[in-house]
Amino acid sequence: MTTAENSGPNQNSEDYIVELLGITKSFPGIVANSDVTLRVKRGGFHAVIGENGAGKSTLLNILYGRYQPDSGCGEIRINGESVTGKLTSPAQSIKMGIGLVSQHYALIPALSVIENVILGSEQVLPGGVLKRKEASGEIAQIMSHLGLTGIDLNMRAERLSVAAQQKVEIVKALYRKARVLLLDEPTAVLAPAEAESLFALLQSLQRAGTTVVFVTHKLREVMAYSSAVTVLRGGKLAGDFITANTSREELLERMIGTRPPAASPSPDIESEITGGPMVEAASERRPLLKIQGATIFGSRGAKAVTDASLELFAGEIVGIAGVDGSGQKELSEAIVGLRTLKSGTIRLASCDFLSESEITRDSVRRRQKLGIAYIPEDRHRAGMILNFSIGENYLLGHEKDRAWGGGVFLNRATIGARAGEMITGYDVRLGTRTADARAGDLSGGNQQKVVIARALDGQPRVLVACQPTRGLDTGASGFVYEALRKARAAGMGVLLFSLDLDEVLELSDRVAVMFNGQIVGVLPHSEATAETVGALMTGATAGSGAAR
């Protein structure tokens, strides 16, 4: 495997703080990394990109000591010194100055910020009493260095926003004297502004001498912030570049192996949008779904959505934009029946659109039968059951339906056959596995394909898609976009709840913007730009278009 792409990094080991050389790591049934080399320059800002299943997380976890490479396969050097076989646990790698901010944040919700930061490296007085004051002083110092204000050290971690939790994780790594900071998909759950502030923070850390290694699949981040980039594809090294010497197009090509087909444009590549917006057509018809004056309370008993009204027409995609926590989650849950409305109504048009019925109090299952399908925001928590087989996951929601292999007794043959068709139809990559494999063994993108297939194959009329591309790479995201467009073309009404503004703008025929629990504006595709929507998202302007 050659590493001498372009003006490849020079071979002087002195320059590298971390080197993974010829690493191979296999799991039962899959080789996650095959002869992969990653060399990170001291003080660099190194991006690792690749599609889901490309082996990025695995590589990071090897460096963090969580996984060991297959024995005899490869060498690990830190500061030019071989540590092969010594990185046997995260504790070891922390000792060597490596810190990880993982994809699923690892803070303990019930503990305070300070307790979370010191956890695992507590300084204690004789008798086991925590040196709380010293610790809090030290942490406050780190935070002020980073310009992090507004995080109360005594606040319980569960009360922090996602972005703040992530910053606490960074503080935690620095508290342990990390010289190399590893971040796994750091912006996967952040709003655009939060992502920017994160990268500003990371850049200031880099200027202060910390080496940053981050895994992402967002080319924009790679081009804007990184100094070097390593591309992985299918567990193998697919390129190694100095960022300044490459281009998005080149990186994308390396990531997916060929030029992207025009039919499935990626969010990062400008291209013709197939199946154009259908605003005019939609306005002539009666709405498919009508939400009127919905007021919804959140899980903690606070009002999350106030008097929201929205109409969805058949054959359109309405994107719901907004900063995280503006009430999108509660609104989406209320539409599918997971959350009750305090006041207001939800109505669904009959199949001939001549009448409508109120579904405000209907159960999730009843709404499913009436044609409302749901792609939950959190794939692992609410989208699928990792310990179920792929076939069983695909069946969920239809387990009483004979055509799906359900009924009183499950028909395994039918379940397997249907899952097999789905696997082919949606191009779910199983490696050497079958439909009986655990869903947890699939990569994120392939799991999402199963969730989407399940939602769409029920022939719904309304699709409520929440963060459908969260944590997915370019290729898988393109697949999701394609699926949503096809759903629109087939006459479904699609509600796209997404924190990714680019995604909302690209796909939506209309964009509804939520701010502080209210729908502050609904813009047609032609008027929805990053500026207009962004202004509404931050509450800077009053709604220009009233909610229809």
Add this chain to the structure above:
Amino acid sequence: MTKQALLQKFAPAMRPLAGIAAGLAVAAIIMLCSGYHPVAAFAAMWTGATGLEAGPATSDTMIRLGSGHINLFLLAQTLAKITPLLFTGTAIAVGLRAGLFNIGAQGQMLMGALFAAGVGALGKHSAAGDGSINPGLHVLLVLVAGAAAGALWGALSGVLKAYRGVHEVISTIMLNFAALDIIQYLVTHNMKDDAPGSMSAQSPLMAQTAWLWPYVHGSNLTAGILLAIISTFAAALFIGRTSTGLQIRAVGLSPDTARASGIDVRRITVLTMALSGAIAGLAGAVEVMGIHHRYVAGVAGTAGFDGIAVALLGNLSGPGVALSALFFGALASGSGYMETTTNVPAPISEIVQAVVILLVGIKAAIRFRRPGTKAERKETHGISG
């Protein structure tokens, strides 16, 4: 099958087997320290559990086997001990499949025993227990009564959990006490045994039409064992092969996913607790029908609690529960025989049980309180991204 595939197939059994081995080893060490001879003790335990003895057959309940014989009475007593454990182990495993830790199998079993005794006493027209109801029908009625009582008692915890958010561990423990007190009241008042000479708190003798008769004279082994085996495998079939079973498993593994896919989590919670309670109730019914023929204090022994160990050691699977009930039943039966023949105190078996629970059970219990096990998270991490 390759060696690796074989290993994978039997991997779930490794931990339970290691636990059993460790339990027996600890028991052996304690016997040594207390001056007993572990080999002799285990040999006695084996004989008591299996009925395999040396020497010629000397009675009609012994069958010649090679140079020795099988003592059918001892074997029957072991199977009789296994019977309630199969029921309660299955009951608790069913609950755990939905993520519900039913600590109340004991109370449900007692309620089942009481109602079975009550319905069993119907149609009796002599002090000796002659009855007028068709025996087949009567047995069926008594079983239904026992299952219904247990189901009701279990469902109560299910309702409290589903609609009031009361944790089932708390409510089932409290309902165990409630069951005991209610029964104590009934058997000293409304359901008191009025037969002359009856002193203790017990219900009237059941009609013989509702009895289960021993297979081996003098033993406690009845058709209850068949019912227990059927229950275990029917429950496994229900959980594994029906759509409601799939819903139960979904709720157990990921309540949020279950809810999002339209499964009525509350309904499943109540249903599962009712089902779990019904199976525990059957255990109580079978005990009174086969052994005591009335409700008496101690009718359930500690089967309701031992069932927790059975379910956890059996990894919640049907065959697993069957094997683990076999082990614990044999252990209990064998240790009684060991005590009478070698003077090693029978409670040594409780030490074995305790070690097994510590090594096997605690991990499983923790696993069921937390969605997403460590292994699961790890595995998912490895391949995504």
